[in-house]
Amino acid sequence: MTAFVQHFTFEFKTGLRNSTLLFMNYLFPLGVYAVMGLVMTQVNPFFSDSLLPAMIIFVILGSTILGLPSPLVEAREAGVYRNFKINGVPAASIVAIPVLTTTFHALIAAGIVALTAVPVFDGVAPNRWWPVAGIAVLTAFTCSALGALIGVVAANNRATTLLSQLIFLPSMLIGGLMVPLNMLPEAVQRFAGLLPTAHAMQAFEGLAYGRATTFAPTVSLLILLTSSLLAFGMAIYLFNWDSRNQTRRGHPLMALVVLVPYLVGMVL
Amino acid sequence: MNDTVIQVRDFRKTYGETVAVDGISFEVQRGEIFGLLGPNGAGKTSTLECLEGLRRADGGTLDILGVDPTRQARKLRNLIGVQLQTSGLPANMQVNEAIRFFCAYHDVAPRYDLVERLGLKDKQRSQYGQLSTGQQRRLALALAVAHKPPVVFLDEPTAGLDVESRAELHALVQELKAAGTSIILATHDMAEAEKMSDRVAILLHGKIVATGTPREITATGAGFTKISVRTEQSVLHQNGAAIPGVSRHLLEEDYAVYFSTDPGTSVTALLQYVNAHGDTLIDLRVERPTLEERFLEITGRQ
Numbered sequence: 111m112t113a114f115v116q117h118f119t120f121e122f123k124t125g126l127r128n129s130t131l132l133f134m135n136y137l138f139p140l141g142v143y144a145v146m147g148l149v150m151t152q153v154n155p156f157f158s159d160s161l162l163p164a165m166i167i168f169v170i171l172g173s174t175i176l177g178l179p180s181p182l183v184e185a186r187e188a189g190v191y192r193n194f195k196i197n198g199v200p201a202a203s204i205v206a207i208p209v210l211t212t213t214f215h216a217l218i219a220a221g222i223v224a225l226t227a228v229p230v231f232d233g234v235a236p237n238r239w240w241p242v243a244g245i246a247v248l249t250a251f252t253c254s255a256l257g258a259l260i261g262v263v264a265a266n267n268r269a270t271t272l273l274s275q276l277i278f279l280p281s282m283l284i285g286g287l288m289v290p291l292n293m294l295p296e297a298v299q300r301f302a303g304l305l306p307t308a309h310a311m312q313a314f315e316g317l318a319y320g321r322a323t324t325f326a327p328t329v330s331l332l333i334l335l336t337s338s339l340l341a342f343g344m345a346i347y348l349f350n351w352d353s354r355n356q357t358r359r360g361h362p363l364m365a366l367v368v369l370v371p372y373l374v375g376m377v378l
Numbered sequence: 379m380n381d382t383v384i385q386v387r388d389f390r391k392t393y394g395e396t397v398a399v400d401g402i403s404f405e406v407q408r409g410e411i412f413g414l415l416g417p418n419g420a421g422k423t424s425t426l427e428c429l430e431g432l433r434r435a436d437g438g439t440l441d442i443l444g445v446d447p448t449r450q451a452r453k454l455r456n457l458i459g460v461q462l463q464t465s466g467l468p469a470n471m472q473v474n475e476a477i478r479f480f481c482a483y484h485d486v487a488p489r490y491d492l493v494e495r496l497g498l499k500d501k502q503r504s505q506y507g508q509l510s511t512g513q514q515r516r517l518a519l520a521l522a523v524a525h526k527p528p529v530v531f532l533d534e535p536t537a538g539l540d541v542e543s544r545a546e547l548h549a550l551v552q553e554l555k556a557a558g559t560s561i562i563l564a565t566h567d568m569a570e571a572e573k574m575s576d577r578v579a580i581l582l583h584g585k586i587v588a589t590g591t592p593r594e595i596t597a598t599g600a601g602f603t604k605i606s607v608r609t610e611q612s613v614l615h616q617n618g619a620a621i622p623g624v625s626r627h628l629l630e631e632d633y634a635v636y637f638s639t640d641p642g643t644s645v646t647a648l649l650q651y652v653n654a655h656g657d658t659l660i661d662l663r664v665e666r667p668t669l670e671e672r673f674l675e676i677t678g679r680q
Binding site for chain 1 (some may be wrong): 430431434454455456458460461464466467468469470471475478479480482483484485505521
């Protein structure tokens with residue numbers, strides 16, 4: 111227990127102490143949020159309707175998908191996990207603790223958005239607040255687990271950037287953050303079903319705002335939950351303490367199993 | 379009581395077609411410093427990594443106090459301490475945090491005394507990335523021994539250290555040895571290996587090509603003992619003295635220098651020669667071949 115507390119405390123502090131992580135956890139996403147709140151709500155008044163959930167998802171993406179993977183790759187390349195392994199730090203802790211601390215950072219940033227979007231930027235308040243909290247927690251954990259999985263399977267930092275952008279860019283463009291999902295062409299809506307952010311947005315719309323949604327919000331929650339557990343489990347299973355270690359347990363392509371819930375959702 | 383702490387028998391490690399270690403055997407006793415020497419690619423790192431439980435052996439047996447490193451990793455972690463050659467710590471981890479973190483995983487109380495002992499007291503709140511190379515290596519050593527393991531692996535422990543830090547680290551290693559800790563020292567620094575090690579093994583192309591105490595290893599080579607003599611009237615400069623055991627000689631400033639395969643006989647003959655010619659001895663130096671010279675002889679020959 112002491113080891114877990116020490117490890118958790120260190121990783122949490124790292125999220126504030128490391129300038130890159132501080133930027134990705136808070137400065138970048140909250141800076142973009144401020145600009146969107148000031149500018150986008152003036153340019154497009156309809157954006158106020160989705161400002162709160164869209165920006166909650168955006169700040170979560172910043173710390174999880176963009177921020178989490180690179181430090182994992184860098185630590186592996188620097189021999190940190192090699193040292194951890196020798197000293198008995200379990201692979202599960204090496205993966206799980208950064209996932210948890212990143213989830214916490216993401217939720218702190220999301221909390222700042224939730225507290226300020228309505229009074230500061232005239233965002234539309236949800237009908238019910240408790241689903242906002244629940245969906246934010248689930249989305250943060252799902253994206254953290256995905257971020258950890260990217261960090262585990264990526265061979266180097268260039269691959270990390272590529273894989274992160276494969277999720278981040280489509281999420282911004284067709285995930286329902288900037289443009290409501292129901293305004294997109296049907297084929298694009300189907301493709302958006304592969305994105306966790308689209309499901310998170312649908313869950314916010316349906317459960318917190320009581321609006322009509324393209325996907326069934328409870329199914330979206332189920333998809334997020336299943337994929338988060340799959341991503342978390344695969345990140346631990348595929349974890350490799352050293353890039354030179356040739357005896358890893360599975361092929362990195364096994365990570366694609368996290369797409370299964372989204373594909374099932376699309377079919378249904 | 380059996381004092382063998384590490385037992386390596388016919389150990390073999392391959393990477394695809396490449397044989398990194400080819401059936402080596404050695405033992406390390408309790409309280410012994412065992413030097414593992416060899417050029418790059420000789421198999422040192424593979425041997426260490428398998429003993430540390432980082433890789434699986436492909437043949438033979440490895441045993442550390444009755445524990446198989448590749449199959450009993452959980453039992454192994456409190457038996458060994460490892461000072462890695464590369465950093466192995468997150469750049470933003472503070473010195474005190476590192477002590478707390480590793481001690482917690484070894485289930486022992488934080489060893490802040492080691493921070494003070496290794497001259498890092500003023501750096502307790504400094505992040506690892508802000509420490510100098512020497513400070514980083516001292517911290518790595520502190521972490522390796524914090525849980526008082528009976529076996530410690532030191533990989534290039536003094537690389538990049540200044541003279542003072544090196545002496546401090548050597549003193550700590552000797553303390554560990556006196557307390558019964560067995561130490562495997564992998565180093566390129568032959569002077570350090572010669573000074574610190576009770577026994578050494580020289581690895582080359584995955585095989586042990588020489589093993590024994592540093593004195594035994596230097597004694598078995600074809601290396602010559604260097605005898606330097608300085609006298610008042612430099613009588614040895616003037617005459618071509620025939621000294622038994624000497625294969626060649628030369629003049630270096632005020633010294634007549636002889637290379638001998640039989641230093642005892644040669645020194646006696648030189649002193650008799652100086653006396654017989656009415657000269658007076660000012661300085662006499664006898665330098666045995668160093669481990670480095672013997673190492674270069676072995677590795678060069680092969």
